[in-house]
Amino acid sequence: MTDKPLIEITDLEVTYWGRSLMGIGGKPFHAVRGANLSIRAGETLGLVGESGSGKSSIANAVLGLVTASGGSIRFGDAELTAMRTRYPPAIRSQIQAVFQDPYSSLNPSMTVEAIVTEPLHVHTSMDRAARRARAIELLKLVSLSEEHLDRHPHQFSGGQRQRIAIAAALALQPKLIVLDEPVSALDVSTQNQIINLLYERRAEFGIAYLMIAHDLALVHHISDRIAVMYLGHIVEEGPSDRVYHAPAHPYTRALLDAVPLLDPAAQRRRRAARKFAPAPDAPRLSATGCPYQNRCPHVMPRCRAEMPPAFAIAGGGTAACFLHAPDAGPAPETARLSGQPACKEPAAP
Ligand SMILES: Nc1ncnc2c1ncn2[C@@H]1O[C@H](COP(=O)(O)OP(=O)(O)OP(=O)(O)O)[C@@H](O)[C@H]1O
Ligand SMILES: [Mg+2]
Numbered sequence: 001m002t003d004k005p006l007i008e009i010t011d012l013e014v015t016y017w018g019r020s021l022m023g024i025g026g027k028p029f030h031a032v033r034g035a036n037l038s039i040r041a042g043e044t045l046g047l048v049g050e051s052g053s054g055k056s057s058i059a060n061a062v063l064g065l066v067t068a069s070g071g072s073i074r075f076g077d078a079e080l081t082a083m084r085t086r087y088p089p090a091i092r093s094q095i096q097a098v099f100q101d102p103y104s105s106l107n108p109s110m111t112v113e114a115i116v117t118e119p120l121h122v123h124t125s126m127d128r129a130a131r132r133a134r135a136i137e138l139l140k141l142v143s144l145s146e147e148h149l150d151r152h153p154h155q156f157s158g159g160q161r162q163r164i165a166i167a168a169a170l171a172l173q174p175k176l177i178v179l180d181e182p183v184s185a186l187d188v189s190t191q192n193q194i195i196n197l198l199y200e201r202r203a204e205f206g207i208a209y210l211m212i213a214h215d216l217a218l219v220h221h222i223s224d225r226i227a228v229m230y231l232g233h234i235v236e237e238g239p240s241d242r243v244y245h246a247p248a249h250p251y252t253r254a255l256l257d258a259v260p261l262l263d264p265a266a267q268r269r270r271r272a273a274r275k276f277a278p279a280p281d282a283p284r285l286s287a288t289g290c291p292y293q294n295r296c297p298h299v300m301p302r303c304r305a306e307m308p309p310a311f312a313i314a315g316g317g318t319a320a321c322f323l324h325a326p327d328a329g330p331a332p333e334t335a336r337l338s339g340q341p342a343c344k345e346p347a348a349p
Contacts, residue, residue: 005038006076006175006208007062012036013070014057031057033232033291034071036310039225041175042206046219046240048255049229055212058229059180062210063097075176093123096169100181102161106153112139112164113149119171138167142197159190163197170201179211183218195222216252217259220244225317228252231284231291237310238317248319250296290321298323 014032032054039045047055060066062073064085073080078091087095096119099105106115116138117131126134136146142163153161162182169177179198183191199222202209213219219226220240227237228249236249247253261267285291290303302322310318311325322328 006041007039008074009035009037009058009071011071012058012061012068012073014054014061014066015069031232032061035234037227037234037237039176039208039210042202042208043225044202044209044211044223046223046226047210047212047229048214048216048219048226050214053229054232055229056180059178059210059212063095063178089123093119093172094175095178096172096174097178097180098162098165098169098182100184102158102165102185105165106161108153111150111152115164116167116171119168123172134171138171141170141201142167158186159194162186162194166197173205174207176208176210179209181212184214191218198222215259216244216255228255233291233320235292235321236317236319238313239315242313242315242317246315248313248324249321250298251292
């Protein structure tokens, strides 16, 4: 891995414009608000957060499927936001994607051979025989075989379809694959198989992943770093083990608490320990201050007045939370929020 990031996202904004009755104007919706992220060659960045937090909006801005309304996305020496959604072939071939739904992302009328070789057809001068030979190689990389080449997507399970999508994404040996919830639609054992497959191919080819998921526990295994999003903001970022075992932002903590515990008694105790409930009439997002203020059990007057910047966290990374301001002092909450293994049973009350 080199120190220079493969992709560097700075102050990224993604805004969607609603339609007014007359079809013009409408209100802007800020789905991504000043996101900063970077991924080095061969590195996996896990991006987590609840539904609607803006994860796919970042993914789609990287893929050129939506236009950034502000900020920058540098990929090597290229500024992707300047190209809007028209990436030249040299860039397009280096950034590939795998999406959540293997039932709708594969064209049902195409054979597996056509699906897997389509990128080769578009981006290389390989002839049909060479493409077919490469397709067989690619299927082997995802534990499928030559006999599957002439079949259609409906003849495969969800997990197998996702393997086909991964084979197509690997075809051009990209530098980056954007994985937008690639296993969310699959059962748990198939999820593990696909995660292992992605892990092995990354090690083999040195590909970088932007891996999106709801579940922090799931991305922890495969990610070098994890970033956590809440209402369009990156609220925490850092080395995977640090974020998972010692979450610094109260929202990351809440995400980890949402991972079910196997022991029902421990689950009951943890639920009881979660005393804080936001006021039912609190707005989701306030006009000023921290985006998490209305759900945060540690909210302080300062959190309502100003947006917390990203503070450095011991063990690596940052958290946008005033609990970690250098002048915050060792508040009891701060002590509780750091250094604790995630998913550990809370002490019985
Ligand atoms: N094309 C669009 N037009 C208007 N609003 C949109 C559009 N796409 C997304 N949004 C809104 O932007 C916000 C962020 O959406 P996004 O899909 O990026 O979230 P997400 O974190 O990927 O959620 P999920 O986990 O459900 O996939 C949501 O409130 C969503 O409703
Ligand atoms: Mg999404």
